[in-house]
Amino acid sequence: MIFDKNYKILAVDDAKDSQMLLAFDLQSVGCEVISAGSGKIALSILATTDIDLIILDLHMPGLSGLATLEIIKDKGDWQMVPVIMLSSSDGENEIVSALELGASDYVVKPYISKVLFARMRTALRLREKTKALEDLAKTDFLTGIKNRACFDELCSNAISQAQRNKFPIVFAMFDIDFFKQVNDDYGHEIGDKVLIAFASCLAECFRDYDIVARIGGEEFAVCLPNTLMDEALIACERFRVTIAKMRVSLNNDTNKEVDITVSIGVASSTSATLDMTNLLRQADIGLYHAKSNGRNQVVDADQLLDNAIVTIGDFSEYTEEEKHFIKARESESEHANEAQGAFVIEGLEIEIGMANVLGDEQLYKDILLMFYQDHAGDVIKLSNAIENNDYESSKHLVHTLKGVSCSVGAMQLFEVTKLLDIAINEKNEASYAPLLKDVVTELNLVMQNIDTYLASATDS
Ligand SMILES: [Mg+2]
Structure with missing residues (x-):
């Protein structure tokens, strides 16, 4: 199966035959295709329809392709949609401009469907990876609720909105009482279980538009936009009671359970200047009082304003989860490097080919196999062209070869096909034969090496 989903593709081309061919090819691999005959029509479709590519x-x-692309990449909502350009053979400068404007890739017309599919797959995978990373960067690893960074971002938006509309806003800070004791008594696995249960209870007890996050080890925070202090205190008290009643079972074969309590500090925009640091600091003062007054209680920090001594945590430090996240990503990229060094094929700069598919080794190998299948026969075709002085038929072949050799990282082949391509464009016929010879020699070498590699890969 070429694509793992039924992607919705917008195919934009003024030529009717090209449109039909694209629709036919893409539908045959399970894509839903919407065709547009001009840039303007494409933009109007984008405005009303969710498009994957x-x-x-x-x-x-x-409206030219470049102008259309520029508008697409300028619009916040559409920026993330990958764009693959279709170009005629001699539009090199335009291709460069398109890539600079944010196109994901390009395919030369008449396109080879396998190459188009491979490029589409790469672009779609990249977009999905980017989105997954963005989501991951906002989520607390353990509990699945928002993390500190995401909380800060959403809260500063909420505060600006509250300021603009003169709405009240409330911040609440939560800390699980004696949490260290839970870890010491039952181990970290149970400690994690408690944190997960606590977080899901927190998400359940507050409204969908409240911002609920884990901001430290056993510290949580909720921002309640458009809420009065009294309403927030009722919600927090209800949550406190729910947590006091909650039981987390130790494991399956005993009936033993862990119970916990929570201390909560609440501050509203009526008490502090409207700024997140101040509001959090104020809520923290409430939390501090809840702790020192015997825990398991909700404290209204607005009332403490005059007599508080402030101790603020250092938020510039990474939390354990953030450290874990950073470490995991570092080791992931180390593995990617190891994988890149894992195989060598002479005539190919594997790192370049792999970089073209963002280190996706399997995808690179798939493309390499396609490259071999599609172009191993070119050696004979080009040799015949030299023998018969028939350069016309090899023009297109050379141009395509130039593009794909760069994609797979066959850089020497790319260099020699590029020279030949230039000579053809400049109609410098005297140099066709010697350049063609260089291409055949290099292509032959690359194909033999890929053949050897593919054979050994099948053996093992
Ligand atoms: Mg056209």
Whole structure:
């Protein structure tokens, strides 16, 4: 199966035959295709429809491919949609401009469907990876609720909104009482179980538009936009009671359970200046009082304003989860490097080929296999062209070869095909034969080495 989902593709081309061919090819691999005959039509479709990927012709009358691309990449909502440009063979400068404007990739017309699919797959995977990373960066590893960074971002938006609309806003800080004792008595696994249960209870007790986050080890925070202090105190008290009643079972074979309590400090925008640091600091003062007054209680920090001594945590430090996240990502990229060094094929700069598919080794190998299947026969075709002085038929072949050799990292082959391609464009016929010879020699070498590699890969 070529694609793992039924992607919705917007195919933009002024040529009717090209549109039909794209629709046919893409539908045959399970994509849903919406065709557009101009840049303007494409933009109007984008405004009303969620699109997974755009295939965009460079040469169109009216709004050109580049102009359309520029508008797409300028619009916040559409920026993330990958765009693959369709270009005729001699549009090198335009391709560079398109890539600079944010196109994901390009395919030369007449396109080879396998190559188009491979590029689409890469672009779609990249977008999904990026999105997953973005989501991950906002989520607390253990509990699945928002993390500190995400809390800060959402809260500063909520505060600006409250300021603009003159709405009240409330911050509440939560700390599980004697949590260290839970870890010491039952171990970290149970400690984690308690944190997860606490977090899911917190998310359940507050409203969907409240911002609920884990901001430290056993510290949680909730921002309640458009809420009065009295309402927030009722919600926090209800949560405190729920937690006091909650039981977390130790494991399956005993009936033993852990019970916990929570201390809560609450501060509203009526008491502090409207700024997140101040509000959190104020809520923290409430929390501090709840702790020192015997825990398991909710404290209204607005009332403590005059006599508080402030101790603030250092938020510039990473939390354990953030450290864990950073470490995991570091080791992931180390593994990626190891994988890159895992195989060598002479004539190919594997790192370049792998970088083209963002280190996705399997995808690179798939593309390499396609490259071999599609172009191993070119050696004979090009040799015949030299023998018969028939350069016309090899023009297109050379151009395609130039593009794909760069994609797979066959850089020497890319260099020699590039020279030949230039000579063909400049109609410098005297140099065709010697350059073609260089291409055949290099192509032959690369294909033999890939063949050897593929054979050994099948053996093992
Ligand atoms: Mg066109």
